[in-house]
Every structure is written in C-alpha cells, then in structure tokens.
Amino acid sequence: GAGVSQSPSNKVTEKGKDVELRCDPISGHTALYWYRQSLGQGLEFLIYFQGNSAPDKSGLPSDRFSAERTGGSVSTLTIQRTQQEDSAVYLCASSLDNSYEQYFGPGTRLTVT
C-alpha cells in the first residue's frame, strides 16, 4: 500500500513568511509524529498525535510552530514568521499505534532565505 507522503518536497521561503507542511499518514495508522532534522544532525521530536487524545506538543521549539491533525488523518505543520534557523528537513512518521515501528515520509526540505 501507499506509504507516508509529504508535501511539498522542497520549500524555499523568505524570512518572516509563514509556511505550511503537509503529511498524509498510512491509512489506519492512529499515531502521527513530526520531527526536524538539521543538516548532519539527529532527529528532533516536535509533536505527536495519538487518536483523539490531546497532542504532545512538548518538542515544539517556539510558539511560532503549531500543528493540527484533521479527522485523525492528514496533519499540517505550520511555521509562522520563519527564521533562518528553521531551515531543516521536516519529517513526518506514522505508526499503527504508539510503541510500534514508525514509518517515515520522504520529508520536506525547508530553506529560509
């Protein structure tokens, strides 16, 4: 079946602009995660959605970052007033349930100029 998809694959934006990144998880997966990966670095946890529970937002680096998940499926990560330090690859992953293997999407490479 189809894997996790993300769009856009690449996004170049000017400092100060808002961006929206989209994630389509694998159908039936109740858990959805967002991570950030800077060049040559590890995976930084941002936010986690599980079913209808309140999301775990503990990894969001500032209040400029927000995310929502509509209908328990598609998720959107929004970054307001982008800064150069926001430049990174944003990865989305989904899993059948928590503590199961996570399937990662191809990521969105964000460049803030």
Added chain:
Amino acid sequence: QQPVQSPQAVILREGEDAVINCSSSKALYSVHWYRQKHGEAPVFLMILLKGGEQKGHEKISASFNEKKQQSSLYLTASQLSYSGTYFCGTEISSNTGKLIFGQGTTLQVKP
C-alpha cells in the same frame, strides 16, 4: 535527556562486525533502532521493550540492559547495504509514543 550514541562513526570492510551503543541518563521503557541512508527517510530496524521482548525483521540483533539504561545494536558479517546512519530512539514511559533520538552513528562498509 538525549541518548548518547557511540561510536560517532565507524568504517568496516565487508564481512566485519560492528557494535553501536546507545546510553540514556533516564530509565527507559523501550529502545527503537532506525537506519537512514543518505538522502532517504529513516527505516525501522528493531524495537526492544522493557522486559526483554524484541520486535524486528532484519538480520540484525540488539540487546537492552534496563538497569544500565543502555542498548547495543550488533551488526554481524556486514554487507555494503548496511552503510548508513544508525539512530537509537528512546521512550521513557509506556504509551507516550514520544521518541528522543540520539545523534546517530555513521557506518560505512567498504568492499
């Protein structure tokens, strides 16, 4: 809070073995291992749960020492396809779903 991986990088010849370690300062519920090839998304390798249960589907083994808050990934008879960056992700308590990943260990297997 971020787990520490060692070594940071390792170079092997085909057929050689390697061990990658992951240490946490906090008690762990589970440890997850992923491999990421350059320019690609991370791919699941294995989950090790508190109590000894393992879930994986590749010919790679791992151990989880709950008391020492450590996990090790064992790559035996390495193949060229093993090259990539290996990440451990640690889960502090059950049913949180939140993984904190280490900085990664880069493995290069040469012919």
